[in-house]
Amino acid sequence: MAVSSTQVQFDSLFGLFTYLAFAVGIVVFTFMIYLIVRYREKASSRQPKDTPILGKQPQSRGHVRTVLLTLTLSTIIIVPLIVGSFGAVDSLLSPPQQVCQGCAIEVTAHQFYWQFTYDNGTMPYNTNNILRVPMGQNIRLSVTSADVFHDFGIIGYDIKTDAIPGRTNIIWFYPDSPGNFTIQCFELCGSGHAFMKGTLMVMTYSSYRAWYNTTVVH
Amino acid sequence: MGEQLRAIARKWLYTTNHKEVGILYLITSIFLFVAAGVLALTMRTQLSAPGNTLLAADIYNQFVTVHGLLMIFWVLSPLAFGFANFIIPLQLGARDLAFPRLNAMSFWFFLFSGVMMILSFFFGAAPDLGWTLYSPQTATLFTPTIGFNLGAGALILMTVSITMSSVNFLVTMLKMRAPGLKLRYMSAFSWAILITIFMMLYAFPSFLAAVVLLYVDRAFGTVYFSSIQGGSLLWDNVFWFFGHPEVYIVLFPALGIIADVIPTFARRPLHGAKYVIGSMVVVAMLSFAVWGHHMFVTGIGIVSTKLYTVTTIAISLPFDVMIISLIETLGMSKLRLKAPALFALGAVANFIVGGITGVFLASVALDYSLRGTYFVVAHFHYLMVGASIIGLIGGLYYWFPKITGRMYNEKLAKIHFVISMIGFQILYFPMFILLDMPRRVVTYTPDTGWGLLNLTATLGGFIFGGAQLLLFYNLYRSSRVGPPSGPNPWEAWTLEWALPSPPPPHDFDVIPTFLADGSIRFGSGPGLPNGSSHSGEIGYPNGSSTHDGNSSLHFVNAKRPLFTASRRAQSLADSDGFRSIHLLPRFDYWKARKPSTG
8 A cells, every 4th residue: 555656656666676676686696506517527528628727828708799798688677677767756756736734844953853844834843853744745844954964764655865964955745645754864973863753744635634724933 | 932932022113024924914913903882883783772771872873983994904904905015916926115214114004003992992982973073073072082082093093004005015016027027918916906996096185184184183173174164064065075086095995806706716817808997997996986975965066066976876886897807807708716715706706785775875865865774884884794794705715825835724715705604694684674763863763663673783793703813713723734835826827826835035036027928937937936936946945046038138128237336226126127137146134134115
């Protein structure tokens, strides 16, 4: 069950990579193991004619055809990977211009907590580390850092961006189902790094609105 | 007894002989491998169960950082360059590196910088922010300890050592090859080292600049990297411009060893040898154009991320050529599955897994999820441990007879191989499945469900680590009581195997000459050099001859006058390919031991 748009995208692309990886891996390993088993030294082994000997340059072996074949097959495999990646990154890096009220949130990373500021200027200190978002809306996060290099990642959403002082990186997603997800820092940022967690709370639109309206406007 | 010890200490402290320096490199890096490995096993123990409290977070962070720095800078490269020191002059037909004293100096810089890095633990705290040293956490504001300054100083000294070493090898390989030895006649290992040196020459200046500026930031309060205006990304760029070639710098020597070991044991030439070398050159050049994939989610813009995706995925093409050629070498062969061959093939297998998963990380879209997770950890350990370390261990077994003159215990070595490979897979494969778990966390909560996979990895870690005790025991014991190996136990073709095992201090009594067809001739006839055969049937016994029937061949590269006025000029002439040895045979030994460094 998909939980967000980004996760759907990740899963399909990761699936493509994984299928091709297994296909290539199985072919190459089979080839290698076959050759090892077939040509390991036995009593019946034939002495190769071109065995390199000390004091002589080894004979040249192999043909450019093999190289071209390898390169052609490899290119055929990597083209869909590049095309697929481009498609996914185009959508990941084109955040929607317009999002609903309460759906554009600033994320500021601190050693060692997350601070979420809503578009009405709300900075609910009592709910530190909890990011509430409505389901079924495009959510846009502007991520930055107040001190050192952090990385904002939502486990299960398959989405991440670096939180860098002096820079703002934008990511967006579309939550499909309600629930709680773990937000965690993915770049070593100091002694509290492992505990720099937060919660992404995906609420139904109506309960989100109810919560949003209770927040104090500064 | 005391006198004897002093003599031994003097020998190893004062040595400039490339073989002895090479042994010093090998032994030192093996000790540092154990040190960094113990750090790793302690971390794995900490992670074996959720909520474990064996290590405090700040200690764990220091372990993570020093483990990475030691393994990359003080284990992988020096282990490879221990072999290079010992073997490259032998393969080139040179009596030593171009600048033997500089070579000894590189070693001592390397040793003391490594000690300095370890000492940083005892000065407040060792560096504790990952081997990538991301800014601005490196600023004094966030990391006030003196230990970090010590670590940064160690990195500077280490870079000095690497720079001296690469210049030394560059001059040696380009200027001191035996007469007639063309670059294209060089073995895959020599080529790999040559390409590695070029990468070092272009990558390390960026690193040196970065670390010096970092040190200045900390010592004098400048704001090169701590500035909020782009300091973080500046570090990212200069660091990774170095950092990506660095991963090939630690990989290529092992690849070179593999590409020499597999043909030797398959009893057939390397398939498509020139394409393998060509692919290495392509990778080396392309490696300077892929660093952006380490910065995919820093927000460097959609066009550049796409470009880096293409270059990074494209760099897999030359690797495909290398791997397929290595595998095809086995075709129609007579494969002797001795320990060096097993380790070389094991390294190829791990390399395939590490390489394929590297393509995942080359995709900017997948990086939005995989960045900073254990998937990355698994990927690069498959390459750095699975391919580099396993390949270098293959090299240890391969050249052990040459270095010590004795044969290791083959059965123990095979057991070592099997346990190592199994332990390795149990250690690192589970990490591919932990693709949600952040790297470098000291602990995790039970509800994440990561406990079982981490426990498995820890078990694998102890199996892999424990297996290395077999290696150390085998090499230590065999170096004392192993049966004599003879000059060429593997029936290999490269030049070092023409010499006695271990080679005499001056290596060659007569500098070999390479003929136009690539065959090697020692003295007046083809065949083995003296030292291994005293019969005088071929070559010259012990350099006692002052006349060479084919001496004109030796002067092919001579660019200097035949008779030189001073020893200094004599030695310079030597490095230009002009071999004075036939005129001054008695200075052989003296020159090999105490050369002038011009």
